[in-house]
Amino acid sequence: MNEAAYQILARCMRFVFLLLGALVFLLGLRMMAREKGRWRKEKKQLPDAGFIGEIVDEDSMKASALPHQGCIGASSRCDVKVSGREVRGRHTDFLFVEGRGLRITPRRGAAVMLDGKRIGRSGYALHGSRLSIGACTLRVRLFAGLKVPERGLSGLEDGAGEADPLKQLGDGEAEDWTEMVPLPTDHVEGEEDYLPPFGEEADAPAGPYGRKDRGRQREEE
Amino acid sequence: MRRRGLTAERTGGDSVRKNKDSGAPRRIGGDERKHSSGGILPLVEAFDVLSFLLLFLKTGSFAALGMAVAVPCALGLLYRLMRRRFYADGLLLALTAFLCSLGLLLQFRFDEGRGWNQALSVLLGMGAMAACILFVRFAKRWTLYAPLMMLGGWGLLLLPVLFGHEINGAKGWLTVGPVTFQPSEAVKLAHLCVTAYLLSRRKLVGAGVFSLGCLALLLLQRDLGTALLYYGVTLVMMYVSTGSLALGGIGLAAGAAGAVYGYTAFSHVKRRVAIWRNPWADPSGAGYQIVQSLIAIANGGLFGVGLGLGNASVIPYYYNDFVFSVLLNEFGGLFGLAVLGIYLLIGMRALMIARRADTVFDALLAVGCGVQMCLQTFVIVGGNIKLIPLTGVTLPLLSYGGTSMISSLCVLGLLQGVAARVEYGLERDRRLAGEGGK
Numbered sequence: 001m002n003e004a005a006y007q008i009l010a011r012c013m014r015f016v017f018l019l020l021g022a023l024v025f026l027l028g029l030r031m032m033a034r035e036k037g038r039w040r041k042e043k044k045q046l047p048d049a050g051f052i053g054e055i056v057d058e059d060s061m062k063a064s065a066l067p068h069q070g071c072i073g074a075s076s077r078c079d080v081k082v083s084g085r086e087v088r089g090r091h092t093d094f095l096f097v098e099g100r101g102l103r104i105t106p107r108r109g110a111a112v113m114l115d116g117k118r119i120g121r122s123g124y125a126l127h128g129s130r131l132s133i134g135a136c137t138l139r140v141r142l143f144a145g146l147k148v149p150e151r152g153l154s155g156l157e158d159g160a161g162e163a164d165p166l167k168q169l170g171d172g173e174a175e176d177w178t179e180m181v182p183l184p185t186d187h188v189e190g191e192e193d194y195l196p197p198f199g200e201e202a203d204a205p206a207g208p209y210g211r212k213d214r215g216r217q218r219e220e221e
Numbered sequence: 222m223r224r225r226g227l228t229a230e231r232t233g234g235d236s237v238r239k240n241k242d243s244g245a246p247r248r249i250g251g252d253e254r255k256h257s258s259g260g261i262l263p264l265v266e267a268f269d270v271l272s273f274l275l276l277f278l279k280t281g282s283f284a285a286l287g288m289a290v291a292v293p294c295a296l297g298l299l300y301r302l303m304r305r306r307f308y309a310d311g312l313l314l315a316l317t318a319f320l321c322s323l324g325l326l327l328q329f330r331f332d333e334g335r336g337w338n339q340a341l342s343v344l345l346g347m348g349a350m351a352a353c354i355l356f357v358r359f360a361k362r363w364t365l366y367a368p369l370m371m372l373g374g375w376g377l378l379l380l381p382v383l384f385g386h387e388i389n390g391a392k393g394w395l396t397v398g399p400v401t402f403q404p405s406e407a408v409k410l411a412h413l414c415v416t417a418y419l420l421s422r423r424k425l426v427g428a429g430v431f432s433l434g435c436l437a438l439l440l441l442q443r444d445l446g447t448a449l450l451y452y453g454v455t456l457v458m459m460y461v462s463t464g465s466l467a468l469g470g471i472g473l474a475a476g477a478a479g480a481v482y483g484y485t486a487f488s489h490v491k492r493r494v495a496i497w498r499n500p501w502a503d504p505s506g507a508g509y510q511i512v513q514s515l516i517a518i519a520n521g522g523l524f525g526v527g528l529g530l531g532n533a534s535v536i537p538y539y540y541n542d543f544v545f546s547v548l549l550n551e552f553g554g555l556f557g558l559a560v561l562g563i564y565l566l567i568g569m570r571a572l573m574i575a576r577r578a579d580t581v582f583d584a585l586l587a588v589g590c591g592v593q594m595c596l597q598t599f600v601i602v603g604g605n606i607k608l609i610p611l612t613g614v615t616l617p618l619l620s621y622g623g624t625s626m627i628s629s630l631c632v633l634g635l636l637q638g639v640a641a642r643v644e645y646g647l648e649r650d651r652r653l654a655g656e657g658g659k
Contacts, residue, residue, distance in 0.1 A: 022556075022559050027261050028261060029566065031259030032312065032566065050579070050650065
C-alpha cells in the first residue's frame with residue numbers, strides 16, 4: 001500500500017481504536033457495576049449466604065450467626081460476642097473446614113472445653129457440639145447440607161458434656177489452619193440425617209441467621 | 222439441622238426469575254453467567270483483527286495477516302476454555318486478553334522476532350495462569366507449602382547475587398543455557414502466597430521477617446524497583462489484615478528511611494533522581510531516554526500519530542521499559558487513559574473479590590494480587606511520564622519479556638483462583654438454600 005494512502009487510513013483508524021479501547025473500559029466498568037448489583041440481590045435472596053450456621057448461648061438463648069471464619073470473645077470486634085467471667089477479649093478462633101467441621105483454635109492461654117474435653121491446639125466442633133468458654137456455654141448449630149461428619153446421639157441427648165463418640169482432633173495435632181476447600185463436583189447426599197433441633201428449641205421460632213432476620217424476629221416476639 | 226422459618230419461607234429454594242420467552246422459572250446465574258464477558262471479548266477480537274490488518278498493510282508481512290486471524294481465534298478459544306474448565310472470572314479474562322493482544326501488537330509493530338517471542342510467552346503464561354488457578358483452588362497443605370516457598374524464594378533471590386549478571390545497574394538476572402530470566406519475578410508469586418498465609422495466621426513477625434529477607438536480597442541485587450513493589454504489597458497486606466494505622470505509619474516511615482538509604486548508598490539511584498529532576502540538563506546523554514519519551518508522548522497528543530506512523534523506536538528500551546510511551550505516541554493520550562483505566566479495573570475487581578472471600582487467606586491473596594498489578598503499573602507509567610524517577614520494572618502484559626509476561630499472568634491466575642473459590646462459596650449457599658427449603 002502506498003505511504004500516503006496508509007497515512008490517511010492509519011489516521012482514520014486511530015479514532016476507531018480509541019473508540020474500541022474506551023468501550024472496553026466502559027463495558028468493563030458497567031459489567032462490574034451490574035455484577036455488584038446482581039451479587040447484592042442474590043445475597044439478599046439468600047439471607048444466610050456467607051454463614052454456616054449459628055452459635056447459641058445456652059444461658060441467654062441468644063443466637064449469633066456463624067460466618068465461615070472468625071473469632072469468639074468478649075471484644076466488640078469479635079464475630080461472635082460473648083460475655084461472662086474469664087472470657088477474654090479474643091478468646092478463640094474458628095474456621096469451617098468442609099468435611100471436618102468447625103475448627104476451634106483457642107488463643108494462647110485461653111481455655112476452651114469442647115463437649116467436656118479441653119481443647120489443646122485445636123478441635124473440631126460438629127452440629128450440636130457444646131463449647132465452654134469461661135463461664136459461657138455455647139451450642140453449635142450447623143446448616144443442613146454442609147459436608148461434615150455425623151455426630152453420635154449420646155453426646156446430644158443428655159447434654160452433660162460427655163465426650164463425643166466421634167473421633168475429634170485435639171491436643172498436639174498440628175493441623176492446617178487455612179485448609180482449602182475443593183470445589184464440589186457432585187451434589188452432597190446423605191445430609192438429611194441431621195438430628196432434629198435439641199430439647200426446647202424444637203418448637204421455638206427459627207433462630208436468627210442474619211441481621212434483618214434478627215430484627216424481624218424481635219418484632220414478632 | 223434443617224433450616225426453618227423465615228429463611229426457608231423467604232428463599233423457598235433457589236432464587237428464580239421468569240424466563241422472558243416462556244415464562245417458566247429458571248435459575249439466576251449458572252450457565253448464563255459463566256460464559257459472559259459483558260460484550261468485551263468481541264471488542265477485543267475486533268481490535269485485534271483491525272490492528273493486525275493495518276499492520277499487514279503497512280509492512281506487507283504475511284505474519285501480521287496471520288496474526289489478524291490467529292490472535293482473536295486463540296484468545297477466544299482460551300477465554301472459553303478458562304471459563305468452562307477453570308471457572309475463571311470472565312471480566313478479568315476479557316481485560317487480560319485485551320492487554321495481552323495490545324502487547325503483542327506493540328511488539329509486532331517494531332520487530333517480528335520479538336513479536337513471536339511475545340506470542341510464545343503469552344501462550345506459556347496462559348498455561349501457567351491455569352496452573353495457578355488450580356493451585357489456589359485445590360491446595361491444602363499450606364503448612365508444608367509456605368515454608369518451602371519461603372526457603373525457595375530466598376534461595377532464588379540469592380542466586381543472582383552469587384551467579385547473576387548486571388543489566389542497567391541491577392544484578393538480578395540469571396542465565397541458564399539459552400534462557401535468561403529474573404528470579405525476582407517468580408519469587409513475587411511466592412511472596413504473595415506466603416505473606417497472605419502468614420498474615421491469615423496472625424504471624425505478623427513471620428511475614429515481616431520473610432519480606433525483610435526478600436528486600437535485603439533485592440537490595441544486594443540493587444534491584445530497587447522490584448524491592449519497591451515487594452515493600453508496597455507487604456505494607457498494604459499488613460494494613461488490610463490488621464487494620465492498624467500505627468503499623469501502617471511505621472511501615473511508611475521505614476520505607477522512607479529505606480528510600481533515603483537507597484539514595485545515599487547507590488550511585489545509580491542518585492543518577493536516576495538527578496535525571497528525573499532535570500533531564501534537560503543532559504538531553505543527549507544521561508537524560509536522553511526520558512527526553513525522547515516526553516517528546517514521543519507530546520508528539521502523540523490526544524489521539525496519537527497512528528499505528529505504524531510513530532518514531533518512538535528512538536527511545537532506548539522502548540519495547541519494555543518505555544512501551545507505554547510508544548503506546549501514547551501511536552494511539553494517543555486518550556487511549557492511554559483507557560488502558561490505565563483497564564489496569565485500574567483489574568485492581569478494583571481484585572478488591573471486589575477480596576470483599577466476597579470467605580476466608581482471610583483468600584481475601585489477603587486477592588488484595589495482594591490487585592495491589593501488585595496496580596502498583597507495578599503506577600511505578601513504570603510514572604517513570605515514563607516523569608512523575609517519579611524511572612525504575613527497572615516492566616508494564617504488566619504489555620512489556621517485552623518472557624519472565625515478566627508469565628509472572629503477570631500467574632499473578633492474575635492466583636486472583637482467578639480466589640475468584641473461583643468465591644464462586645464456589647456462592648454455589649454452596651444456593652445449594653444450602655435449596656435444601657433448607659425442602
